[in-house]
Amino acid sequence: MEKYYEQKQIFILINQLCMIIFLCYEFLQSNIVGTAKLLPLTLITIMLIYGAYISFVNVKENNTLSQFSNLLLFTSWQFLLTLNGSEIFYTLSMLLSVVLLYMTVQFLLLFFFQDSNFTYKKETDWILQVTCTLTLIANFINDKIFAILFSCQWIFSFSCIIFLFLKHRKRIKFVFKSEKKHLLRSVTILIFPFSIYAMVFAESPEYLSNLGWYIVILLPLFSITAIAFKNHISMRQYFLLKEDKMGLIFLCFLVFISSLGVLFRFNMITYFIIIHTIFWFIQLYFILLFQETKNTILNSDTEELKTLPESSYVHNLVQIAKEEKLKSGFSDYLHDEILQDILAVKNMMNKSNKEEIHEMIVETLRNLNQSIRVQMQEYHPTLLKTLTLKENYRNLLEMLQHKYGMKNINISFKCNENLFLVEPYHLVIYRILKELVTNAFKHSECSKLVLSLTQENSEIELIVKDNGKGLMATETGALNGHRGLNSIKEQLFLLNGKMTISECNPTGLCVAILIPMRGDDSYQYFINR
Incomplete structure (x- = not known):
């Protein structure tokens, strides 16, 4: 099991401890006083707790969730x-502002483009x-130069986002259309209380300090949270009590803390020190829970795993343990079978002086390399993130053309350079394209x-035509005996898609695939894949 997840939890635990120490220092120095600091301290506490929560549920170490957690912290x-x-x-605050602006823009692009390549990404x-x-x-050279460059960074960042969103407006429009309910809900939840707060304290400027900055940072973060976690299971699975009793306990806790505050005349920051301290112990509890669960899983057989408590957290850990065993087995196979054969061939090549044996060995190695690549693509298609979708599909076609080079078939592939397919549709089209071209x-x-291959109005259309002998005149006849085509039809049925098979004029076959691309399930797959 990967150590990064556990290391990240320990890092967050240390971060929380540093936060407590900093709050205690501010309390002793009486630097943060007055109710005007209540809103920022509340927001800080919420972001810190939520960042830790996102990191905790990110057992599969999704890069997007990891970056989002870091951004919140x-x-x-x-x-x-x-x-x-x-x-x-x-x-330090100004330096963090510079880094945060960069991280926020990068995260927005990562999220909207689902960690895939896009036009002008490198630039x-x-x-x-x-x-x-x-x-x-510039911050270490001159304040005026820093102010100018920081303004330029804002302008360039904002301009890049606007330019890319306009350039890829179909993708952005699709995301906003698919997720408008969650976006509007997050905007309402955020803007409404801030508006009331601004009206209540309109005559007290000290209460409105940095309010616009808070909204600018929090609006995209909360909006993305609403999309990414709309179907996520909450943490109530780790607590056995029902929600009403948990609410009662929370209410009693607030009354108890408030009573202590009145009795001992707590400073406002004291309440937050208590809350962060309690949260630190909760984090420690979950780290120990992870370690105990992990050790139980790694040291148990399949039957013993059935006795573990039912929860998505335990389920994810079990799945990761199984994946690690699978990777280990595959690694052993490559080492014991493939690698040993390659080394043996290499030794033969060094000992042999005959040219024909050299050629035979080189050809064997070339075939072995091709075979491994084919099997890897069958096991899990790899779409390179440094390439666009069109370039990835073009590589697939070139690989197939090289594999069946003796057929001398000319391939014409029409596809928009800015084609976008949200996950997992890009893999579905990859497999279908491979099956149809292979056939x-x-x-x-x-x-x-x-x-x-086109994507218009949230529909994916793939048309494959050839000038060959064709099949039978009816679609039923075309599907008869062709396991690949039947497999595609079954997969399309699950996606509410359809496949039409017809004869081309004058000869050949035309296969048309039409799939409605839904965005409301895309980010659930993207986050949990």
């Missing part, structure tokens, strides 16, 4: 440092990295293959 520190008026904390990354680095350096190479006896 860094933002909570940036908010906290702004509450202290000293010069050193102000400097955007270069602009964001350069402006961030120059702004950080054409094997059975069509054609000389030309024309492929068209």
Whole structure:
């Protein structure tokens, strides 16, 4: 089982301890006083707790969730440092602001484009990295230069987002259309209380300090949270009491803490120190829970695992343990079978001086390499994140054309450079495209293959035409005896898609695939894959 998850939990535990120490320091120095600091301290506490929660449920170590958790933790520190008026904390706060702006833009692009490549990605990354680095350096040179560069960083970041969203407006429109309910809900939940707060304290400027900054940072974060976790199981599975009794306990806790505060005349920051301390022990409990569950899983057989408590957390740990065993077995296979054969061939090559044996060995190695690549793609298709979808599909077609090179079939592939398919549709199309093209190479006896892939109005259309001998006149006849085509039809049935098979004029076969692309389930798959 990967150690990164456990290391991240320990890091968050240390981060929480540092937060408590910092709050205690502020209490002793009487730097954070007055009810005007209640809102920022509350937001800081919420972000810190929620960042820890996201990290805890991210057992599968999803990169998006990991970055989101880091963003929340860094933002909570940036908010906290702004509450202290000293010069050193102000400097640290400004440095964090620069880094946070860069991290926020990168996370938004990562989320909306689902960690895939897109047009102008390299240029955007270069602009964001350069402006961030120059702004950080300027902070140690001159305040005026820093202010100018920080403003430029805001302008460049905002411009990059607007430009990319316009350039890929179909993708962005699809995401907003699919997730508008959750976006509107998060905006309402965030804007409504902030508006009431602003009206209540309209005549008290100290209560409204940094309010706009809070909204700018929190709005995209809470909106994305509403999308990513709309179907996520809450943490109530770890507590045996019902919700009403848990609510009663929470209410009693608030009354108890408030009573202690009145009795001992607590400063406002004292309440937050108590809350963060309690949360630290809760984090410690869950770290120990993870270690105990992990050890139980790793040291148990299949039958013993059935006795573990029912929860998504335990289920995820069991799945990860099984995946690790599978990876270990596959690694042993590669080492004991494939690698040993390659080394043996290499030794033979070094000892032999005959040219024909050299050629035979090279050909064997080439075939072995091709065979391994084919099996890897069958096991799990790899779409390179450094390439666009069109480039990945083009590589697939070139691989198939190389595999069946003796057929001499010319392939024409029409596809928009900015084609986007949300997960998992990009893999579905990959498998269907591979099956249809392979069938054409094997059975069509054609000389030309024309492929068209488009995505319009939330529908994916794939058309594969050849000029070969064709099949039977009816679709039923075409499917008869063709396991690959039947497999595609069954998969399309699950996706509410359809496949139409017809004869081309004058000869050949035309297969048209139409799949409605739903966005409301895409991010659930993207987060939990």
